[in-house]
Amino acid sequence: MIETAMESDLARILVNADAIDKRLDELGETITNHYQSNGVEELTLICITNGSIIFAADLLRRINMYARVDCVRVSSYQNEDSPITEPEIIDQIRLDLTGRHVLLVDDILDTGKTLEKLVMILQTFEPQTLETCVLLEKQGRRQCRYEATYVGFKIPNEFVVGYGLDFAERYRNLPHIGVLRPELQNPPEWQ
Ligand code: 5GP
Ligand code: MG
Numbered sequence: 001m002i003e004t005a006m007e008s009d010l011a012r013i014l015v016n017a018d019a020i021d022k023r024l025d026e027l028g029e030t031i032t033n034h035y036q037s038n039g040v041e042e043l044t045l046i047c048i049t050n051g052s053i054i055f056a057a058d059l060l061r062r063i064n065m066y067a068r069v070d071c072v073r074v075s076s077y078q079n080e081d082s083p084i085t086e087p088e089i090i091d092q093i094r095l096d097l098t099g100r101h102v103l104l105v106d107d108i109l110d111t112g113k114t115l116e117k118l119v120m121i122l123q124t125f126e127p128q129t130l131e132t133c134v135l136l137e138k139q140g141r142r143q144c145r146y147e148a149t150y151v152g153f154k155i156p157n158e159f160v161v162g163y164g165l166d167f168a169e170r171y172r173n174l175p176h177i178g179v180l181r182p183e184l185q186n187p188p189e190w191q
């Protein structure tokens with residue numbers, strides 16, 4: 001394959017496309033079995049855009065049961081009084097969630113704030129069940145006690161791009177997950 005400028009921005013690959021593919025087969029099977037063995041007929045998948053679009057699209061096609069899909073857009077804003085960024089929903093879910101089996105999908109669990117906040121908001125719609133699935137879980141970064149139900153890969157505390165994850169909106173289309181060369185990483189806007 002030709003080494004493109006985009007590819008050469010990576011210092012190294014953390015998870016290659018084959019490994020992602022295999023792990024998604026496992027996740028799809030685990031999730032399908034879990035719901036089917038509990039007599040669930042239909043799942044409602046809520047994807048957090050933009051980071052999870054590629055993961056969600058690939059996972060969805062491995063979930064072998066009826067599934068409805070919607071997206072939620074979340075942003076973090078810089079609170080003027082503190083450096084802490086708080087996630088906020090900026091585009092609402094349109095599907096009804098009440099009494100449904102909801103699976104919330106995100107790209108990466110870092111501090112855990114995004115999932116914790118979203119789970120709190122989704123609970124107000126009173127779904128019958130609410131579980132979460134993340135492609136990546138970053139080690140040693142959690143700031144809240146939230147744990148995802150399903151995790152693709154545990155990774156070290158490094159800023160990663162590819163397979164949906166961006167840096168300044170680039171690299172989402174890389175087929176693997178990698179670490180940018182340090183000189184390209186000046187203070188990352190991680191949302
Ligand atoms: P949390 O709320 O768990 O701290 O952050 C989750 C969000 O931060 C993710 O959905 C993702 O958008 C962003 N994020 C966290 N770590 C990384 C990373 O290593 N790379 C990229 N591209 N985004 C990240
Ligand atoms: Mg995100």
Ligand code: MG
Nearest residue numbers: 051166190191
């Ligand atoms: Mg981002």
